[in-house]
Amino acid sequence: MVEVNYSQRRPSTVISIDRIPELKGWRQNGDRIEMGACMTYSEMEDPLFAAYVPSLAQAARTVGSPQIRNAGTLGGNLATASPAGDTLPPLAALNAQITLRSLRGERITTLSNLITGVKSANLGRDEVIVKVSVEAVDGPQEFLKAGTRNAMVISVATVALVLDAARRQVRIALGSVSPVPLRASAAEGWIADQVNWESPSVPDKEAVEHFGELVASAATPITDHRSTSGYRSHAVGVMAKRALARALS
Ligand SMILES: Cc1cc2nc3c(=O)[nH]c(=O)nc-3n(C[C@H](O)[C@H](O)[C@H](O)COP(=O)(O)OP(=O)(O)OC[C@H]3O[C@@H](n4cnc5c(N)ncnc54)[C@H](O)[C@@H]3O)c2cc1C
Numbered sequence: 001m002v003e004v005n006y007s008q009r010r011p012s013t014v015i016s017i018d019r020i021p022e023l024k025g026w027r028q029n030g031d032r033i034e035m036g037a038c039m040t041y042s043e044m045e046d047p048l049f050a051a052y053v054p055s056l057a058q059a060a061r062t063v064g065s066p067q068i069r070n071a072g073t074l075g076g077n078l079a080t081a082s083p084a085g086d087t088l089p090p091l092a093a094l095n096a097q098i099t100l101r102s103l104r105g106e107r108i109t110t111l112s113n114l115i116t117g118v119k120s121a122n123l124g125r126d127e128v129i130v131k132v133s134v135e136a137v138d139g140p141q142e143f144l145k146a147g148t149r150n151a152m153v154i155s156v157a158t159v160a161l162v163l164d165a166a167r168r169q170v171r172i173a174l175g176s177v178s179p180v181p182l183r184a185s186a187a188e189g190w191i192a193d194q195v196n197w198e199s200p201s202v203p204d205k206e207a208v209e210h211f212g213e214l215v216a217s218a219a220t221p222i223t224d225h226r227s228t229s230g231y232r233s234h235a236v237g238v239m240a241k242r243a244l245a246r247a248l249s
Helices: 047-052 054-061 066-071 074-080 088-093 185-194 205-218 229-248
Strands: 026-029 032-036 097-102 105-110 115-117 128-135 141-146 157-164 169-175
Touching: 032 074, 047 054, 054 088, 054 141, 054 157, 074 088, 074 128, 088 141, 088 157, 088 169, 141 229, 157 229, 169 185, 169 205, 169 229, 185 205, 205 229
Parallel strands: none
Antiparallel strands: 026 032, 032 128, 097 105, 097 128, 141 157, 157 169
């Protein structure tokens, strides 16, 4: 609608998919959580859902206004492929699998294969996003967002952190600091070696500082009307340290 309002898009046909039962809501399937493409942000805020996928619930809570959260959907956020899409970093950190369907059949893809650039998704003209599936991870998850104000704000930088105790992994994904959601792989590998997995607690100050520096150096942000690239890199470093401390304390 933003593109329509600015005359950047003049669709001749609009198909409503919000009453297709298969695309709605979420369900548990074994050790995985499956979310229909038409699941709304408001539904992600539900405490029942938040207990399984807290980072996505935290991200949903920061999106737009209550009206936007009632109308906007997970599939819409994915297909828009905006670098500022708030559900994207949690999905990247959760290694989400995305199911797409067309008359030619079904395919399952990853976020990094689906989102190829700024507002560019590897999505056929006849393909619809059906569902998104993530593992129900044993461990805390965090989502932090920096913007120019507290609510109704497009993110300047975001961080999603998932502590996967079973695999002894700290997975961290960044938003709004590159054309596509970014995993801070060097930071992930390094901090996983610093955590005492038998009895997790926050590593010493120097280790946390170095983790923040590694996350900041993974970012490849631009300077635009919302922020400078320097601030964006700094912000993801600070938020990553906070997310780590919250997850491990
Ligand atoms: C005032 C305002 C504030 C906002 N604030 C935020 C914010 O804070 N954070 C944030 O991340 N976003 C924000 N947004 C953007 C919003 O989250 C997305 O535009 C929304 O998720 C789109 O979802 P939708 O279901 O309405 O999709 P639509 O607007 O209906 O569709 C968007 C695009 O996705 C395609 N599409 C939708 N569903 C599917 C599907 N299942 N399969 C294939 N293609 C599909 C459509 O064809 C279209 O091209 C905001 C938008 C507005 C207007």
